[in-house]
Amino acid sequence: MTSLLLSGEAHSRLAGALSAWPELTPHIVADAGDIPAASIAYLTADLFRAKRVMPIAEMLAAGSGPRWAHSVTAGLDHPPFQVLQAGGVRVTRSDAQAPAIADYVLGHVLSRLVEIDRVRAGQQAGAWQRIPFREVGDTRWLLVGFGAIGRQIAQRLRPFGAHITAATRSGTSDPLADACVTLADIPAVLPVTDVIVLACPVDDHNRHMVGPAFLALTKSNSILVNIGRGALVDTDALIAALDGGRLGHAILDVFETEPLPQASPLWAHPGVTATPHCAGAGSGVLARNDRLFLENLRRYLSGEPLMNEASSTGR
């Protein structure tokens, strides 16, 4: 018998599908109290919110034999993942939020390009006055990171005719991008870039990558989007760049400190669109997460390789 831990909500969605595996015993994780022993866990957003993921990780890490945790997060930078990996537990992660995040990026950037603020002001003033706008096809985008999220953005952008540069560690060419460069090439690309999207995890090398030197090279009307991690951006340098006219607008879903402190000047800055880490809150994410977990469960139980498995050193 193999035991699976999951939330009550996940159980109610998946009970029918799970009955296909009689060798599997599902256990629901209660909101409080001890974690039942199990060798598999489905780490859904509700368990993260209820702070049940760390005790589940500790239970799994203390076990023996084959163990596996599937997380609905894209990044594995939360502390429980270090516990899991140190304990020899296999970890898989999700790319189910990538289409939602790509929709968020396109929706917010396009709203800027069609001059949503000027449209609103013109309507409020009752002004019948032509509002010219920059076509998407006249813009050049730099996607920093070209994993599931960067690629979903590029797929949506292509028919608009935008020019797409993908910046990755390797710089490997990819048919979804017009140009592929390494991270070291970014300074050369920034002066001709209209939209910069940070779609990469943070590590020791790219912390505060968007700092004074980076922002000294950006176009004055360019748009910066951060849906990666807050620590990629030096907030003070960003505000100085916006105030100094070295950047047109910032669309931020992640922050150096989350929740964003009430005292942060980002809340009220006219050059900032700030959202509470919800670029992945799209209507299709839950169903895509469940499908991915069930496919990985099938693979795990039949001994096939898992999708999106993290190496034992992290990503």
Next chain:
Amino acid sequence: MTSLLLSGEAHSRLAGALSAWPELTPHIVADAGDIPAASIAYLTADLFRAKRVMPIAEMLAAGSGPRWAHSVTAGLDHPPFQVLQAGGVRVTRSDAQAPAIADYVLGHVLSRLVEIDRVRAGQQAGAWQRIPFREVGDTRWLLVGFGAIGRQIAQRLRPFGAHITAATRSGTSDPLADACVTLADIPAVLPVTDVIVLACPVDDHNRHMVGPAFLALTKSNSILVNIGRGALVDTDALIAALDGGRLGHAILDVFETEPLPQASPLWAHPGVTATPHCAGAGSGVLARNDRLFLENLRRYLSGEPLMNEASSTGR
């Protein structure tokens, strides 16, 4: 010798290119006064704004021999076109604004789907509260009209995974749409449609097509976009539908009366985004218009068939 009429601005952009045809004599149309005799006219937006198109049309219609007018408008429902066509003048029109209009439609609809108003209100309130949103891939679109504009919209939508129904007079199938229906099928499609885009010209049959019967069938959270012609929509019925919760939001670039009268309730309605007939005001339109005119000029002078030529009865 063949004479070409064009605006001063168009002449300054095109003089170099026109010098390729020594048999062609360009004449600049002044802001006032008589129109020089010519057999070709390039009817650009500045000439429409300066109200010089009707006298040009009258000059051409009074002439004899081969005559041709190229207009930067997509529709041919302005009075000068009746004069031109009654006078036996060949008329070509433009699809250069189609990419701009498609960008406008995607930009404004996506800004609604990512909940731009809730994002703004949340930020103003300093609220760290998740804002869920509908993914584009979870929406069904009805494009009424599937000419250059409808097709440019469909091309941009496809990678998002939205379901696209194209409604045309013929209902001819098209690989860019998931379903193709006739105008008579629209009532059956409306109850499952999230985004309705009017991208067709107006004629005697479709005037006020969006009226009480149409709006009784729409989803309560659906979005209506009109970038066709104002007369397609019964404004009073639209406002009643918005007030009655039978429609979520309307994005309107064209109106029954333009400029939109100051007394119109559309200006201040919270369910309306109103723009001053500028969906075609994209940054790439001028260059695409000039390229299309020059290509048609080459064809005209060498006796080849023209692009986008209207039949003698209108479109």
